[in-house]
Amino acid sequence: MHDAAAQPAVHHHSPPQGFIKKYVFSLDHKVIGLQYYGLALAAVFIGMVLSWLMRLHLGWNNLAIPGLQHLSANGAPGGVMTPEYYLSLMTMHGTIMVFFVLTNAPFAGFGNYFLPIQVGAEDMAFPRFNMMSFWTTFVAFLVLMAAFFVSDGPPISGWTSYATLSSIGKDAGPGEAMGQNLWAVSIALFCIGQLLGSLNFIATTLDLRTKGMTLARMPLSTWAWFITACIGLLAFADLLPACILLILDRTAGTSFFTPAGLVVSDNLQPHSGGSPLLWQHLFWFFGHPEVYIAIVPGFGIISHILPAFTRKPLLGGMRVMIGCMIAIGFLSYMVWGHHMFVSGMNPFSAILFSVPTLIITIPATVATLMWLGSIYGANLRMTSASLFCLGFISVFISGGISGFFLAQPAIDTYLHATYFVVAHFHFVMAVAAIFGIFAGTYFWMPKMIGRMMNETLGKLHFWLTFIGVYCIFMPMHYLGLAGNVRRYAAFTDDYLVRLIPVHQFITIAALLTGAAQLIFLFNLAHARWWGPIAPDNPWEATSLEWSTTSPPPFDNFGGRHLVVHQGPYEYSVEGAAADYVMQTSPDLIKKS
Amino acid sequence: MSTTTFTSAESAASLGAKARLGPHLISAQKGIPAQTGIWVAVSAIAMSFAALTSALVVREGSGSDWQRFALPRILYLDTLIILASSYTLELSRKSFAAAFALARQPSDSAESGPARSEFTAARSSGLHWLYVTQALGLLFVAGQVLAWRSLAAHGLFLATSPSSSFFYLLTAMHGLHLLGGVLGLLYVGYRLRANARNAHVSLGTAAVYWHFVDLLWVYLLMVIAIRM
Numbered sequence: 001m002h003d004a005a006a007q008p009a010v011h012h013h014s015p016p017q018g019f020i021k022k023y024v025f026s027l028d029h030k031v032i033g034l035q036y037y038g039l040a041l042a043a044v045f046i047g048m049v050l051s052w053l054m055r056l057h058l059g060w061n062n063l064a065i066p067g068l069q070h071l072s073a074n075g076a077p078g079g080v081m082t083p084e085y086y087l088s089l090m091t092m093h094g095t096i097m098v099f100f101v102l103t104n105a106p107f108a109g110f111g112n113y114f115l116p117i118q119v120g121a122e123d124m125a126f127p128r129f130n131m132m133s134f135w136t137t138f139v140a141f142l143v144l145m146a147a148f149f150v151s152d153g154p155p156i157s158g159w160t161s162y163a164t165l166s167s168i169g170k171d172a173g174p175g176e177a178m179g180q181n182l183w184a185v186s187i188a189l190f191c192i193g194q195l196l197g198s199l200n201f202i203a204t205t206l207d208l209r210t211k212g213m214t215l216a217r218m219p220l221s222t223w224a225w226f227i228t229a230c231i232g233l234l235a236f237a238d239l240l241p242a243c244i245l246l247i248l249d250r251t252a253g254t255s256f257f258t259p260a261g262l263v264v265s266d267n268l269q270p271h272s273g274g275s276p277l278l279w280q281h282l283f284w285f286f287g288h289p290e291v292y293i294a295i296v297p298g299f300g301i302i303s304h305i306l307p308a309f310t311r312k313p314l315l316g317g318m319r320v321m322i323g324c325m326i327a328i329g330f331l332s333y334m335v336w337g338h339h340m341f342v343s344g345m346n347p348f349s350a351i352l353f354s355v356p357t358l359i360i361t362i363p364a365t366v367a368t369l370m371w372l373g374s375i376y377g378a379n380l381r382m383t384s385a386s387l388f389c390l391g392f393i394s395v396f397i398s399g400g401i402s403g404f405f406l407a408q409p410a411i412d413t414y415l416h417a418t419y420f421v422v423a424h425f426h427f428v429m430a431v432a433a434i435f436g437i438f439a440g441t442y443f444w445m446p447k448m449i450g451r452m453m454n455e456t457l458g459k460l461h462f463w464l465t466f467i468g469v470y471c472i473f474m475p476m477h478y479l480g481l482a483g484n485v486r487r488y489a490a491f492t493d494d495y496l497v498r499l500i501p502v503h504q505f506i507t508i509a510a511l512l513t514g515a516a517q518l519i520f521l522f523n524l525a526h527a528r529w530w531g532p533i534a535p536d537n538p539w540e541a542t543s544l545e546w547s548t549t550s551p552p553p554f555d556n557f558g559g560r561h562l563v564v565h566q567g568p569y570e571y572s573v574e575g576a577a578a579d580y581v582m583q584t585s586p587d588l589i590k591k592s
Numbered sequence: 593m594s595t596t597t598f599t600s601a602e603s604a605a606s607l608g609a610k611a612r613l614g615p616h617l618i619s620a621q622k623g624i625p626a627q628t629g630i631w632v633a634v635s636a637i638a639m640s641f642a643a644l645t646s647a648l649v650v651r652e653g654s655g656s657d658w659q660r661f662a663l664p665r666i667l668y669l670d671t672l673i674i675l676a677s678s679y680t681l682e683l684s685r686k687s688f689a690a691a692f693a694l695a696r697q698p699s700d701s702a703e704s705g706p707a708r709s710e711f712t713a714a715r716s717s718g719l720h721w722l723y724v725t726q727a728l729g730l731l732f733v734a735g736q737v738l739a740w741r742s743l744a745a746h747g748l749f750l751a752t753s754p755s756s757s758f759f760y761l762l763t764a765m766h767g768l769h770l771l772g773g774v775l776g777l778l779y780v781g782y783r784l785r786a787n788a789r790n791a792h793v794s795l796g797t798a799a800v801y802w803h804f805v806d807l808l809w810v811y812l813l814m815v816i817a818i819r820m
Contacts, residue, residue: 125625195636202632203625233632237639241765245647248761253751256651273655273754278647285643 015554025135027127028554032134033113034448039138040105040437043096046145048514050093057081059500059507061490074174075153084174086489087156091175092147094159095183097430098290099190100141105437106297107232108137108197111225113448115201117545118222120210120562122555125203129196136193144186147179155180158487160287163257163279164264167249171265184247191240194232201229210544212564216319217583219543219568223322224300228293231329235289242282249274280343284336291429292332295396296325298436299367302389304568305443306374308541309386311579313569315373316366324363324370331360341409342416350409357407364400368393384458385539388439391466392432398470399427402477417487420480423473431469438462438520445524446538450551451531457523461516468513475502540580543568547584626790630797634804637769641808644765645815648758652819659753660820664742670735671813674770677728678806681777681799684721688784691715692792715784722781725802729774733767755820762812766805773802 016022023031056063064079075085116124124130147154155175157166161183170177205226209218218226245256249271257279258271303321307313314321337345337353371393380386402424405411415421438461446452484491484499491500537546544564548557562584570581573589581587652658691714694707740760743749748756780798783791 126629199629199632199636203629206628207623207625209622233636234639237636238643241640241643241647244761244765248750248757254757255655255657255751255754256647256757260655260657273651273657275650275654278650278654281650282643282647 025131027123027131029112029116029124029127029130030448030552030556032130033109033111035134036104036112036137037109039134039141040101040109043100043104043141044434045517047093047096047101048517050089050096052511052514053081054086054089054093055503055507055510057086057489058491059504071148072153081489083489084156085153087158087173087487088154088175088179090487091156091158091161091183092144092154095144095187098159098294099187100137100144102294102430102433103194103232103290104137106301106433106440107225107228107293108133108194110221110301110437110440110444111201111228111297112197114444114545115222115225116204116208117548117552117556118219118543119205119208120213120544120557120564121204121208122557124200125208126200130200133193133196133200136189136196140186140189140193143182143189147175147182147186150178150182152177153179155183157183160283161246161279162283163246163249163274163276164259164262164269167246167257167274167276167279168262168264168269168271169250171267171269181247181250184243184250188240188243188247191236191243194236195240198229198233198236201225202233205229210562210564213544214564217564217567219300219304220314220318220321221297221300221304223318224297224303224325227325227329228296228300231289231296231332232293234333235286235293238282239286242279242286245282246279277340277343277345280340281336284339285333287339288336289329289332291425292328294429294433295436296328298392298396298433299325299328301436301440301443302371302392303367304543305385305439306371306389307569307571308443308539309381309383309389310374310378311381311571312374312378313571314370315376316370318567318569321367321370324367327363328360331356331363335360338407338412341412347409354407354409358404361400361404361407364396368397368400382459383442383539384453384455384462385439385443387459387462387466388435388442391462392435392439394466395427395435395469396432398474399424399429399432403428415480417485418480419476419484419486422486423476423480426473426476427469431473438465441524443539444545445527446534447545447550447552449528449531450534450549451527451529452534452538453527453531454523457519461519461523464516464519465513468509468516471509472506472513475506478502540578542566542570542580542582544583547582624790624793626793626797627800630800634801637804637808641762641765641812644758644762648762648815648819651754651758655754657753659748659755661743661746661748661755663817663820664739666735666738666742667813667816670732670739671810673728673735674732674806674809677725677732678803680721680728681725681802684718684725685795685799687714687718687721688792688795691718719781719784722777722784726774726777726781729770729777733770736763736767739763759816759820762816766809766812769808770805773798773805776801 016026016028026032026035053065053068056065062080065076065081066079068076068079068081072085075082075088081089112124112130116122152170152174155161155166156173157176157180161180165172165176166180168176169180205218205222245254248254249256249258253270255271255274257276258269258274259276260272262269262271299321303314303318334356335353337349338357341350341353371389375390402420406415406421406424442453442458479499479502482495482499484496488496491497491503534550536548536550539546544562545552547562564583565586566581566583566589568583570576570583570589572579573581576587576589581589691711694711694714697707740763743756743759750757750760776798780791780794783794788794
């Protein structure tokens with residue numbers, strides 16, 4: 001017991017034997033990271049197919065989609081989806097993508113795999129919680145998927161599940177009986193999984209850093225995961241009770257969200273005095289930070305990867321980038337009301353939410369300028385990973401600029417709930433985060449699977465995806481400005497009918513861009529089994545994950561305790577043998 | 593957030609260990625994950641109850657159906673019980689701190705008769721206070737159930753009024769967290785009896801959580817008393 005305090009307090013576990021302990025109920029953070037990544041990969045393809053179905057319906061309203069009637073006989077009789085089923089698919093698309101892809105892959109997936117390695121730890125602080133975190137998330141995913149197979153189908157209330165649509169049960173429409181219950185339970189479980197994960201990330205970062213790994217020497221990706229964990233800890237701790245209140249309203253007859261005298265489907269709802277706005281407040285107090293839970297890991301991944309390909313540290317220094325991410329995380333809790341400008345909230349409070357929203361653009365712009373300035377004049381090594389970094393910056397700027405407009409209540413009153421908003425958040429949150437995931441995948445997959453991915457296929461994948469997402473989401477700005485409302489299953493008004501060709505163009509672009517992802521899947525599968533063996537440090541990068549084998553051994557460093565002497569981005573160092581200095585190198589660096 | 597909240601006994605132990613093991617391991621260990629982790633968990637739980645409190649305030653103002661009711665008297669007795677449980681937990685920690693201090697003395701005197709029996713006495717007194725703490729915790733939950741029955745006897749059920757909805761919800765969620773604390777103390781007691789490595793850290797960690805749940809109840813009682 002005497003030397004207890006000096007020992008790393010992780011549970012020392014020896015390499016497990018047997019398939020179940022090794023790959024299924026594994027305590028190893030690397031396996032758990034891959035499990036999260038795999039779950040996100042499965043989820044993203046389901047979500048993408050759902051978006052195809054929606055896009056097909058928007059382009060060609062009476063199109064019978066072969067086989068769709070087998071998914072839901074009531075929702076798509078003869079393969080033509082009903083308006084309600086369109087909403088069901090939209091709800092599932094949003095929920096799957098936001099929770100099970102954009103949160104799972106960049107944060108829980110890469111974070112689990114690389115955070116302990118980048119700080120020089122053997123594992124996460126609480127490996128058992130880590131395993132529970134993944135399996136809770138997995139069960140949450142199954143519960144959500146079950147909504148496809150209950151009699152009235154998935155809920156129709158969108159990923160935001162606004163009350164009262166979500167709070168009154170089957171009178172509100174198909175999917176609002178069992179489907180919405182499953183949604184609420186799934187999200188509550190998801191919250192628990194993420195809380196356990198965030199707990200692990202924070203404790204590991206604070207307590208398990210190896211010798212010499214000061215906070216200032218942590219890579220920016222680790223900083224980003226740490227900050228994201230802090231954001232997530234509070235955000236999911238807010239959504240969890242909100243889901244409990246929703247479940248009580250739906251099943252126990254309470255009236256938290258449902259007002260009195262509400263008549264839906266000719267039935268007077270047996271509720272009194274509830275506040276639909278309360279759900280929006282609780283939801284968006286989680287929902288806006290959630291946007292940054294999706295994108296801040298992308299900030300970290302891009303800031304971590306770019307220096308390896310520009311061969312120089314980030315312009316402005318990593319402390320500024322850390323400051324930007326902390327400022328974004330902090331401000332994310334002050335802006336939730338900008339989602340509610342037209343909700344009937346007091347108009348004066350709109351200004352109160354608008355100002356911090358515009359202030360967030362300052363750290364976001366500083367970060368963007370740092371990336372751009374780092375590329376300027378650099379002898380950039382063109383790889384799939386660095387291309388996706390450039391793509392990230394591009395779509396983040398494109399999506400960020402529309403944010404300036406939406407942040408202003410007067411303009412938002414017109415643009416709210418139009419395709420302009422759809423374009424905005426898909427660029428700045430969805431596509432940017434996905435590009436961050438792709439950049440991370442091409443950069444780290446050699447470390448994770450021990451095999452190199454094919455660069456030619458990777459670049460082809462990038463260009464098709466990059467052009468594709470612009471073809472999909474750029475026209476949506478014009479649709480929104482023309483007054484095209486979102487969440488409509490069909491466009492029958494005169495001014496909307498004229499926009500249908502634009503929708504058809506978007507649909508074709510979406511189908512082609514989606515198909516281009518098969519190149520990525522093929523590349524990944526091919527690399528896993530037949531790719532060339534990856535060297536330990538293929539990109540000549542400096543952080544600790546490149547100081548170990550590809551893939552790393554069970555305890556990450558083969559029994560060695562690494563000692564860190566350098567910052568994480570010592571590239572183009574004068575007088576060094578190579579043009580970079582590893583974090584573990586004891587050489588003295590002359591600072592100019 | 594404090595990452596190294598050692599009690600004096602623990603810090604003495606760790607400082608001694610660090611002096612012997614040299615500088616390499618000192619910096620390999622920044623803090624104790626369990627202690628960091630419990631503060632992180634406490635922040636998340638506090639956030640959840642803050643969200644519920646704001647929901648309560650908004651909901652009270654949104655409709656005219658907020659029924660005020662007299663709080664069951666047993667809540668005040670329950671408050672005394674849970675406050676007492678925090679006190680008994682501190683008594684237990686004090687006994688264990690004394691036992692650990694005895695165990696740390698040079699081995700020849702620790703194995704001699706009087707010191708050995710002193711150690712055993714301190715340890716068993718610590719375990720006793722730990723059991724008393726758990727019993728008080730369970731008594732508190734029983735008292736909360738009586739409070740629910742008293743409300744139900746007055747016709748106030750979960751869906752009767754938003755005030756009763758929040759009353760049942762807040763007390764139930766707090767009660768669940770407290771039962772989690774009882775389970776945690778059971779585990780800590782098992783580790784202490786088995787002389788497990790870091791058992792004293794587990795006890796300190798569990799104490800942070802237990803006192804937090806105690807304070808949380810005092811806070812909730814204030815919210816309930818003011819609003820209901």
